[in-house]
Amino acid sequence: MNRRSPTARHRRLISELNRLREGSGLSRAEVAKRVGTTDTTIWRYETGLTRPKVSDVNTLLEVYGVTGAARDELLEVAKDARKRGWWHRYRQTLKPGFDSYIGLEAEASVVRTYQAQVVPGLLQTAEYTRAVIEETAVDSESAGVDEKVAVRLSRQALLTRETDPLSVVAVLDEAVLHRRVGGASVMAEQLRYLVRLSELSHVTIRVLPFSAGAHAGLDGAFYLLEFPDQEDPDVVYLEQATSGLVPEAPEEVRRYTLMFGNLLAKALPTAESTALLSSMAE
Template sequence: MASRRSPTARQRRLMAELSRLRRSSGLSRVEVAERIGSTDTTIWRYETGLTRPRPSDVSVLTEVYGVTGEARDSLIQMAGEARRRGWWHRYRQALKPGFDSYIGLEAEAAVVRSYEPLVVPGLMQTEPYARAVIEAAAVTQTPAEVDEKVSVRVSRQRLLYGPGDPIQLVALLDEAVLRRRIGGPGVMREQLEHLVDLGGLPNVEIRVVPFSAGAHAAMDGKFCLLSFPDPEDPDLVYLEQATSGLMPKDPEEVRRYTLMFGSLTALALGAEASAAFIARTARRCSSH
């Protein structure tokens, strides 16, 4: 088990457990609501994550569902953890809708698998590169909002080093990511050299999908898959657009992107060949 704990991930598990327990009990939401003196809408909000129940609310529900002992204590503790605020909460106004939820889930993930066709993934960006990317996309944002986004991006990178169990990162980068000059030659060279260094970490694997691979299954755009340390927490996929982020709940969607990632991996250069490719590209940055 990873030692990292995230309120968002705790809420996700709690809502799944409450829904599973109610179905196992054979009770409808209306029947549960009648027994605890509440409304079926409240039960629905607990099970869909729209409302985070208090530990006392969960305690009452465990009585209805016949949950006792360590299982009951675990659910009540989970409810308390879910109501805390993560470090990213203070920045939520500057983040696109949906991305704050992604950060909260990423914070407890065991493995991140990412495909990026345009820019270096946020977890691997240097601060100058991150600022250049964010400023270029900041069509309607203030300088203060840009600063906040840069701060969030850099703060997320602690996941690669700890504290606690560092996240396992597998990144597939289209060759275009390495060729696109962002922030000028110096910034780009520093970024590419940083990728080479990151690829030397035991928990980071970077693979390049070269132009020579031709057309592939992920031509529609970038995506990110999260896997969690507890098998009870299913994988999820995160899809990002210019103004919002989306996490489809359909397991078939997650399966589709998982197969897509496998297909891309088969087309990518190996880790050592990718590191050599990135290093060569970095050396060329100052000569053109």
């Protein structure tokens, strides 16, 4: 699977175009005048509403005085940003915002998640996935369910890619283990699958026991994404019934990072978590 996600590349491009213009001391109107376009167009580039052509990015870099290797790298980023990821064909099936999350997940190096209701999609068996989607897709046709299952299972290839597989740190509320999604046999196999996954060096599964009492994650599930390039800041993803949100404000990301630390501190150690998963599977 291609590590270069168009969504993540576009996000990097937006950040760089904003940084370069601000560093140049030019206003959007001044930049627009120099490149022969409108300030609205520059604004759309910098807010991500429009993905600029590579030639347009090249013109902007000339205005900002970017040359050499830095220019070549940004042009490559712009080229990647205009491609379509494998998930693009499913856009009509996915909830608004989730396609953006998939694109970011595809380039992430680490995903940290807290789940209060269900096993995170990256760690689900096919049968568990179908049971979850069928129950939550109350207004969808079966064809839509099939496509959503296909998307979720395709995402799991990130865990088994040969080069730099995605690292996952998941904190599961104990309620997740008790909820018999799909029935007893489906749930038992899901728990056994989690045990097998926990044997992988890049997958960590911790259980937050009922005995932990109140904790920082009582407001609900969330995902924290970390990227291999330090220039790409961490991202938070919040999933709702009809949409997904990706708040990128540094203070929000920091808050969720602290929350995750609180959850890890209260969760059972890895070995105890695995033992609990195994015992409940039986």
